[in-house]
Amino acid sequence: MNAQSPHQPGAGRLVGRDVPRVEDSALIRGRGRYVDDIAPPGLLHAAFLRSPHAHAAIRGIEAVAARALPGVHAVLTLAELGPHLTDTRLVVALPSPAYRLELHRPVLADAEVTHVGEAVAVVIADTRAIAEDAAALVEVDYDPLPAVADCVAALEPGAPIAHSGAASNLAAELTLEYGAVDAAFATAPHRFAERLSIHRGGSHSIECRGVLARHDPLDDRLTVWSSTQTPHTARRMLCDLLGLPEEGVRVVTPDVGGGFGPKLIFYPEEVVVALAARLLARPVKWIEDRAEHFIATTQERDQLWDVELATDGEGRILAVRGQMIHDHGAYTARGVNVPQGAVSAMPLAYVVPAFRVAMKVAATNKVPVTPVRGAGQPQGVFAMERLLDRAARELNLDRAEIRRRNLVPGDRMPYATPLKTRGGMQVVLDSGDYPRCMAMALEAAGWDAFPERQRAALAQGRHTGIGVANYVEGTGRGPFEHVSVRIEPSGRIVVATGAAAMGQSTHTMLAQLVAEHLGGDMSRVHVIAGDTAAAPMGIGGSNSRQAVLAGSSAHAAALRVKDKVLHVAAGLLEADEGDLEIEGDAVRVKGVPEMKVTLAAIARAVAGAPGFAIPGGRGPGLIAAEEVVIDAMAYANGTAVAEVEVDAETGEARILALTFSHDCGNALHPRIVDGQLMGGIAHGIGNALFEHMRYDEEAQPTSTTLADYLLVTATEMPPVRILHMQSPTPLNPLGIKGVGEAGVIPVPAAIAAAIEDALSPFRAHVTRVPLSPVDIVALIDPAAAA
Amino acid sequence: MSTRRIALTVNGTRHEAEAPVRQHLGDFLRGTLGLTGTHLGCEHGVCGACTVLLDGRAIRACLVLAVQAEDRAVTTVEGLAPSPEALHPLQAAFCANHGLQCGFCTPGMLTTLEEFLRDCPDPTEEEVRVAISGNLCRCTGYDSIVAATMEAARAMREAAA
Structure with missing residues (x-):
């Protein structure tokens, strides 16, 4: 990667700089503490028995032999767990008027299984190996039922019904629309229609999921360690399901080995393990293996888009309309946010006067679909960019030029779109200069000179192509994240937050922001993230939100503590507040370093002594808690340009160069920003060329190992160049926008366009991702090739 | 059993x-x-x-x-570093180059590369990529790991010289 060092005019002593990460010291030595590294005394291990059928009725479960196996402590089904639960289903769906079916997932299936991998029973044993042996001895009497695998077929009359109690497979329907769409189409000089098939796969964090629960009978208190992105949500679910007060459940996220979306969901295994620990009065741990991850962790999957673009004679967009069918899977494990996010992302970068896309969300007998890094946005961007490429080709316009004519211009910022977020708030593009950002990428990629390169390559028999795609991403979804900043009487600074770390440097980010104002020494700052005992409220990790929300709260809380520190110190030092600065562990008079008082001394002074007034007169303690509320999302943007070479014989597509320009406002830590983008770009390459979660016609998964489901490795990564533009958002005090998902969003569209361009001599028309070599060979029209 | x-x-x-x-x-x-x-x-x-x-x-x-x-x-x-305080050059270079994010793939990357640099102390970037092509990382996109390895190889060659 050749990353330009971003211009960071507002950089502070720590913020905006590439300071060492606080996470690294432990992780690099193998001293991290992931959930599977925790082994309390008396630990038992859980293994889940999962459905081998995509759809079946359960006629009976027989566990006598399993229970008799030495080392087995319990075999639990819903029959055993139900009496201890307030509800046998996980009611987690985000609110929406769109639902047509209620598809709450059961804690364990008891009457019907609706996807391969659905948990039916759990075995608790001395070791995981014994638990798995016993699970194999449980006999479930299944009566197989017709299964529906394909989301398009699912909505056709006579299709098998995914849930036998349901009247149809239409799980939800909603339409995003504004403007006079049909009138615009009726009079438009040009209309371009495409049918696009867009697949995304799973998250495949290298650490699978895991949960460990320990019950303390003395206080009737559960401690649950979970590799979750949303510990406070997990606590609420556990309290609700087990009928416990909030102080009765503590959820802790230890080190998490990657999240990428699916770990934000609350899963059946979390409540089953917690309840098992309570019932057996022993700690219980379940660690998902990769085979389970493929069939039990939520994923994204298929969408079919039938969309149409209307333009004027110059390629200016007049309207967009169409329908999209979305594969929802067997249950509502999150909501309709993936299709909604996909369609919302479609028009966002461009001036689109009228828009209507109707979504049909289809229940299928497959793993539930919930957000994976990008959360639908790569699909919406793919649809828009494919339409623009098609229009450019037919109008004989340069593909960059048609985009230039339609991107939201920089001088119209802030730009109020007619779109609304899922919470009903208007989408206002807050800042940025999209045309300039695209121009940066085009220039760096040598877009204008590419036709010459392409001709030269073709003269040597090499098929090369270039493609461009733009995105605008809603980041920093509100409303808030809790952060408290406290200086202990030892002088140690403790930061506690509802934000949850899963590898994206959350501890470093918060330590940087707080130390910036409280002495500049990050080693004095201790960050507690993802522990419900340390933060009363929290929302957690999703939607590229934590730097924006938790960062803003940390900044505000640190400033309040700083203000109090200086006020109290001024009294203790008999100096003017304006003459004081915090440096390292002390407040000192500027220019007179020997006149100082330590943070510890100040903290002790305001800790209070019985009968004595608190110095400073502003109350006790050096602590501030903030929940800065930011409802509006900060819109980041960027452009990807991919240059590829395609082997027309084998269908191999090699990316020669990938240029990525973006604008996430200020960068708190430029190197971490690059790291987030690079990870996203790699994920995007996977979605374009490699990652395919396959099922057969009976909804049996067929890509169930990492040898079948291909993740990008180091040898597939092309030379990547990242270019930074910085338009600070006015929506938060730091001027930042989220960056955790950005990289993935435009990359599949840019690569697809480049492959189509490379195969233009063969009249190739790319309407799908991922594109395997087999798919690419199929794109070639043999007549054109001749 | x-x-x-x-x-x-x-x-x-x-x-x-x-x-x-x-x-x-x-x-x-x-x-x-x-x-x-x-x-x-x-x-x-x-x-x-x-x-x-x-x-x-x-x-x-x-x-x-x-x-x-x-x-x-x-x-x-746990056995790569010469002492509890010090780091192996690969570990130091991973930290300096943001070669780890969640840290879950990192131990396998480090052990793979320790062997590789013993066999191939002056590698090209392409050789490093091939060396770690059997190690999956979902966070970094690998470039920072490659950069870290090149830096560690340099440091190890200089220390040996």
Whole structure:
């Protein structure tokens, strides 16, 4: 990667700089503490028995032999767990008027299984190996039922019904629309229609999921360690399901080995393990293996888009309309946010006067679909960019030029779109200069000179192509994240937050922001993230939100503590507040370093002594808690340009160069920003060329190992160049926008366009991702090739 | 379940312990010896997270049985640094280049690269990519790992000179 060092005019002593990460010291030595590294005394291990059928009725479960196996402590089904639960289903769906079916997932299936991998029973044993042996001895009497695998077929009359109690497979329907769409189409000089098939796969964090629960009978208190992105949500679910007060459940996220979306969901295994620990009065741990991850962790999957673009004679967009069918899977494990996010992302970068896309969300007998890094946005961007490429080709316009004519211009910022977020708030593009950002990428990629390169390559028999795609991403979804900043009487600074770390440097980010104002020494700052005992409220990790929300709260809380520190110190030092600065562990008079008082001394002074007034007169303690509320999302943007070479014989597509320009406002830590983008770009390459979660016609998964489901490795990564533009958002005090998902969003569209361009001599028309070599060979029209 | 008592050296320390004959080395290192730095990412030999050195050679701890390590020397991530305070040059370079994010693939990357740099002390970037092409990372996009390895190789060559 050749990353330009971003211009960071507002950089502070720590913020905006590439300071060492606080996470690294432990992780690099193998001293991290992931959930599977925790082994309390008396630990038992859980293994889940999962459905081998995509759809079946359960006629009976027989566990006598399993229970008799030495080392087995319990075999639990819903029959055993139900009496201890307030509800046998996980009611987690985000609110929406769109639902047509209620598809709450059961804690364990008891009457019907609706996807391969659905948990039916759990075995608790001395070791995981014994638990798995016993699970194999449980006999479930299944009566197989017709299964529906394909989301398009699912909505056709006579299709098998995914849930036998349901009247149809239409799980939800909603339409995003504004403007006079049909009138615009009726009079438009040009209309371009495409049918696009867009697949995304799973998250495949290298650490699978895991949960460990320990019950303390003395206080009737559960401690649950979970590799979750949303510990406070997990606590609420556990309290609700087990009928416990909030102080009765503590959820802790230890080190998490990657999240990428699916770990934000609350899963059946979390409540089953917690309840098992309570019932057996022993700690219980379940660690998902990769085979389970493929069939039990939520994923994204298929969408079919039938969309149409209307333009004027110059390629200016007049309207967009169409329908999209979305594969929802067997249950509502999150909501309709993936299709909604996909369609919302479609028009966002461009001036689109009228828009209507109707979504049909289809229940299928497959793993539930919930957000994976990008959360639908790569699909919406793919649809828009494919339409623009098609229009450019037919109008004989340069593909960059048609985009230039339609991107939201920089001088119209802030730009109020007619779109609304899922919470009903208007989408206002807050800042940025999209045309300039695209121009940066085009220039760096040598877009204008590419036709010459392409001709030269073709003269040597090499098929090369270039493609461009733009995105605008809603980041920093509100409303808030809790952060408290406290200086202990030892002088140690403790930061506690509802934000949850899963590898994206959350501890470093918060330590940087707080130390910036409280002495500049990050080693004095201790960050507690993802522990419900340390933060009363929290929302957690999703939607590229934590730097924006938790960062803003940390900044505000640190400033309040700083203000109090200086006020109290001024009294203790008999100096003017304006003459004081915090440096390292002390407040000192500027220019007179020997006149100082330590943070510890100040903290002790305001800790209070019985009968004595608190110095400073502003109350006790050096602590501030903030929940800065930011409802509006900060819109980041960027452009990807991919240059590829395609082997027309084998269908191999090699990316020669990938240029990525973006604008996430200020960068708190430029190197971490690059790291987030690079990870996203790699994920995007996977979605374009490699990652395919396959099922057969009976909804049996067929890509169930990492040898079948291909993740990008180091040898597939092309030379990547990242270019930074910085338009600070006015929506938060730091001027930042989220960056955790950005990289993935435009990359599949840019690569697809480049492959189509490379195969233009063969009249190739790319309407799908991922594109395997087999798919690419199929794109070639043999007549054109001749 | 049948078990066997095995003796082996791990990170320079001699251990004797009971191991179920069907247990893989990864579970033995993590569970029996408490060396949780070795991570299990797929348990089918593809992701490379569990890579450790067996008599100096990188192997997947999920594909080797614990009993196969009898009388042999294992090095895990915990054994790479010369002392508890100091870091191996690869570890230092990973930190300096943001070569890790969540840290889960990191131990396997480090052990794989330790062997690689012993065999190939002055590699090209392409050779580094091939060397880690059996190690999956979902966070970094690999470039920072490649950069870190090149930096570590330089540092190790200079230290040896």
